[in-house]
Amino acid sequence: MTGYIEPMVGRYVHVAIDGEMHRIYFEENGTGIPLVCLHTAGSDGRQWRHLLADEEFAKKFRIIAFDMPWHGKSNPPAGWTGEEYRLTTARYTATIRAFCHALGLQKPVVMGCSIGGRIVLNLAIDHAREFRALIGLEAADFQAPWYDTSWLHRPDVHGGEVCAALVSGLIAPQSPDVSRRETLWASCRADRASSRATSISIGSTAICAAGWERSTLRHVRSIC
């Protein structure tokens, strides 16, 4: 064997979320403090591949990145009958807690980016005792709408292309070309995959674009 094999491994765990069984895909590497990583809206755990493969981090942390249900390799639940996907603060919170519980993680660190960076605020407000630390990357307590998400999900527009073009505006101009291309490739494909099952990324991206749910906003404001 001559090929370099990256150290992370991927498996599925069966998780009951709000009483419904989900098959959730996750990748992990390392030993030590459990570090659960949350991907951005409409994306999947691939975003964390560099951290998952980082030797230094893996010495102290059990790095875990899971695909949200309806995202990446985590399908919709078996009971799904075609209704439109909608992510709520309560649902997202329940998913993270259920996933951590299913893996038996003891007081994990949860780190999320963008929409994942927002939900950790809610975890801090309502469930702080369950977590060792909560880290928000590119997080915000509120973001005003900056585009109309309906462009992502209509039959006469390629939602994946639009999704990637919108994401391109979130990439710093000085980002290496290889990283930019990888990000846009994943953005385009993530949305395409989601469009087969109604509006997976649309539902979560909508929260990103149109403003976080009022319940979270209210809570965050209450502690500011």
Next chain:
Amino acid sequence: MSALQENACLKRMTPSPTPADAAVIKAFAGIPGLLEQAPALMARGRALDCECLLGPLDHPFHVSIRSGRIVDLTPAPVLMRSWRFSYRATSTAWSEYWEPAPRPGWHDLLALTKREEATLEGDLHPFMTHLQYFKDVLALPRRHGSAVPA
């Protein structure tokens, strides 16, 4: 009033370009030539036929796109010429957008609309179906190092 007289009247209603405007206008006029040197970008727009209004706020161009190629770019106003959508920005915005490494908020067409340095009007369908195409076409002066001073 003849058509020529009406056109002259329209042009009189347009403010004279400042030196900053003039530099941006000159750079804009070079975009069709730059696009001809970017076959992959033209190919991305191969399904696009569109009349649009692009450029500085007070000195935009009527742009005709056929199969991803800019076949005409004419300074507005042109009497009774239609367009489907318009993307116009301040000269400062274009100068900043064409910087080699634009500052945050000046780096993206939609970011410019958010900071109210640009306006997007009309039927947005062709713009949204080819969002990355328009972002890249309108960034061509940056790529080719012919950006104007910010």
